[in-house]
Amino acid sequence: MAGPARVLVHVRRGGAGRPARFGQSVTGTFCPTHEDAAVVSCGLERGRFLLSDVAFPGSTAALLKRPSFCPAKRLEEEQPPVALPAELRDRGVAAGVAVLLQTSTGRILLTRRASTLSIFPNVWVPPGGHVEADEELLDVGLRELEEETGLRLAAGTFSWRMLGLWESIYPPMLSRGLPRRHHIVAYLLVVSAESHEQLEARMRPSESEVSAYAWLEPPVLEAIAATEDGAESLGNVPRVLPATVGITELSNGSSSSTQLPTATFLNTAPAEGEDVERVSTGTKFALRLWLESLGERGRAQP
Template sequence: MAGARVLVHSVTGVFCPGHSDVALVSCGLERGRFLISDVPFPGSTVTVLKRPPFCPAKLGGAALGGRGGQPGVAAAVAVLLEAACGHVLLTRRATTLRHFPNVWVPPGGHLEPGEELVAAGLRELAEETGLRLEPGTFSWRLLGLWESLFPPTLSWGPPRCHHIVTYLGLRSAEPRERLQARLCPSPCEVSAVAWLEPPVLEAIAATEDGAEGSGPGPGSGPGSLPGELPATVGITELSADGFRSSRIPTGILLRRAPAHGPDLERVSTGTKFALGRWRAGPGQRERE
């Protein structure tokens, strides 16, 4: 089947009422496979499943789906790691990666068969950043599910991969400085890391990507930062000589996904969704 072209149907669209892009679903492992259902099943958890309004599957794009060129939808996990001080870790994907290069995202990757969500998140966190969290040093919660295709808009060409990403919020009992000291990012996947403070994270979450044709968003140009945000944020870049402290304009993190032309360094649309869920807190009420 490698190289075959199939119509990728939106998973979110199966559960959404009318033309909505969000639905409440039950999800969990069943017989070692990740399952999404419109009805509860043993061991399942109710959460939000969402897609962007410009989702190529929603708009009828033909694509190669699944892992290794095989048709289908792959399950993935991403981890928003929050230090005791409230800073959250994001990583900038290496420019050599095929999917979403140079885009800021949480550590994450594919869910292996039979693997529990938290175990997968901890494994990906360790593989991409070198951070290993010991049992009892963190708490976690399910933030939501995100339907992701690449390329993310049809104007960039037909989709080549299709994922449902489970976002987990992990809160460490350790301070940021101690976690930072143990970072050893994988250079083949990560080009930089950043611990972002709550005001910046809230501004990123508020800058949601809309339909194709949306503008660059607040903060994309000089002097357009909302509120009292700092003009720049500190990051740690990977180089041939090791780590290097640097700073980037805060506006880069507030960019919207461009509808046309080459992609930009920005925070991914799915990450903005996860940060919005993280910002709402563990006691939020699920709603469509």
């Protein structure tokens, strides 16, 4: 039986709208070829996730970004051009939502994707998933949060806002194969009034999607955000970090606390060969936006 219809991304420039083409950079529609980011208006309109160069009713302005090594960008630069199989070209670009859950104690929840998943296995990400028909972005985020971790946030116990949009393609580098999945992911910041200890008591993760989770503290999050996938160096990573980070691993219906080397969270995406356990490039982008918002809030206070 067919599942729920997924919402696809549409692009509108100068008043004309059209479906985003699989394998063609959505970000590149709004920025010069040599750049990888643009500010766009986004929102749901008649069952479509719409990106536009002008504001429209109910839209939100957001930063849309792709990685410097975006496979769609590389495909457009290939000479002669690379033709994707028809079954891929006809798939379209799907819309997704990821929730950066911040606790009252200042920690952020990240989960490690199960090794059995076909996309980004063993990679650390916030909870998230596809936008289905007739769903609002926040509803998607809360649904995915509950499905993946068991956490249900009651109305009035949290605030939220859009952080930014990320163009995600799998495999993440063209050197590792032609694109098989193409998404625009809306990262939402959800700020809970509860501590990580309170939320931890209600965690009931789904092993089919999550193999481990961690409540990470700001110094480690700052270090993760400072790493740059596709760069030759790690970036300006804080020097004083704990050697290990406490995580909760899931196996055969039970959970156990263990330590993971902090360096694992600082791994970068390899250009070739098998992937490694790391934090996703899009998550690093979202964490940078989160850290920037913390700095702006601090500067705004007297």
